[in-house]
Amino acid sequence: MTQKGIFHRVKKDWVIYLMLFPAILYFVIFNVIPIIGMKLAFQDYRVIGDNIWVGLKHFKVLFSSPAFFDVLQNTIIISSMKIIFFFPIPIVLSLMINELRNGPFRKYVQSVIYLPHFLSWVVIAGVWISLLSPDGGGINVIRNFFQLPSLDYMTSKDHIRWVLVFSEMWRSAGWDSIIYLAAIMKISPSLYEAARIDGASTFQQMRFITFPQLLSTVVVVFILNLGFFLNAGFDQVFNMINDSTISKIDILDTYVYRIGILNGQYAYATAASLFKGVIGVILILSTHFISKRLTGKGVW
């Protein structure tokens, strides 16, 4: 197309550009400017006047700080625990729900186990603080029934990471099973028909038809989860952390919040945040392309 042709098209389509303008303006102000603002990691923050470039100063402090490595270690441990113990649950759930006949019971089960996904972590923290209360909370009622002493889980260093894993299950296991359930529904009924004629039991059908057909979805979800490995659940930790458990569950995002927003060390916190962001982008991009290569599905 000639220079003049492009100019004419742009002029003719001015309404289109006008309609796109609010979105572009929004993204430039609230996405591009903060992304450029990450340069603060290499500066010292000044309330008045321009910030001063200090090179890698904050990163040197960061990487020689034991606190930072504790936080990084917590993040990795919590994320790993969630992948190992949480990740398989929605898959199992979807296989079980699939065995239910369409009807009121199936509808009831789905409606109930999807519900916690729509509650905020503030509310879920409230529910769990009550559930785990050493003073008559449901779990301790069960413990006492078996002659075990009450335990204050929310302040217990030994248990708090498990509280994160189980409350994550409570919130998300049901909802996350939807994606697998949708994949199962797409499996051709004729496969099951043939298996039944050959005398396969329910569990054999699950083992030899449903699960293999489900595997590609499992691989995609697993790989894409890895892309968000360093997140470890900010909202969850933010609402469940307390002074007794901070050494066990302080993660990168809560650390950035504390030193940045609460202590006002803007530049130093941005350095920590940029470290997390760069690794995050590398993880997301590599998992996206691995997933695309393996299964044809990616993040976008």
Next chain:
Amino acid sequence: MRRFVKRFTWSQFIISAVLLVLSFMVLIPILNLLAMSFSDPLQVHKLSGLDIIPKGFSFINYEVLFSNPLIVRSIFNSLFLTIVGTALNLFLTALAAYVLAKTDFVGKRVVILFLIVIMVFEPGLIPEYLLVKDLGLLDTYASLLLYKTINIFYLFILMRFFEEVPDGILEAARIDGAGHFRIFTRIMLPLSKPGLATLGLFYGVYHWNEYFRATIYLTDPNKWPLQVVIRQFVVERDNTTLLGAQNILSYEQVQALDFGSLQAGTIIISIVPLLVFYPFILKYYAKGALEGGVKD
């Protein structure tokens, strides 16, 4: 449909039993809070953590909560933020989705690439906070309404809904002399109600549950949404604010109140609107989430 008329077997019985137990594990902690909030404050100590029937019956917790101006105001603040926020989200997202899904213009590929790039590079918390501060938006609702006003994941989902509207209809309108904006408001929006409902629920649930940005941007308690107030009570254990309206009660009544039950009441209040919309959420949300492959 043969696979749905399976014979009832032992394995199905076991699976049904396990799922029934799991559903109780989700429901009992919530119903326990409901029972706690309706229990008589003098008898609530007898309520075990597994009970779902109130001990005695009393509205006193809700009377206290609804006569606390901070709580009543926070409910209206949350409703305001949810309604205005969702409307703003929907309008701006739909406008962009129409242009990207249904028109062809010079630079479209660049715009899409730009969107993917800024979707991958999430800005950090601190630069975002400093921007809001520099723009003078601290302690204003604009600071909350301007966060993810257009969620790019959701924009891509809405584009898929819009793409399903046949081009022929839009072409016919164009021949009749309708401009893009007219086509957008008169044809595109009315024909995409399921897509808009889906996105409205995505955004609406987000606004109703939002607490974090409200926590860091709003210092004036009168502006707090409900979630921040609940956080103040339940997570920060601020019992003084929770009592707020103690002047309506006698000294003995205040003494008798149970803070746990009051906290339970605030949680129940925040869940009610979600339950009202839950049938729509089940209908639209799941389909939309699968459509976009969005995992949240």
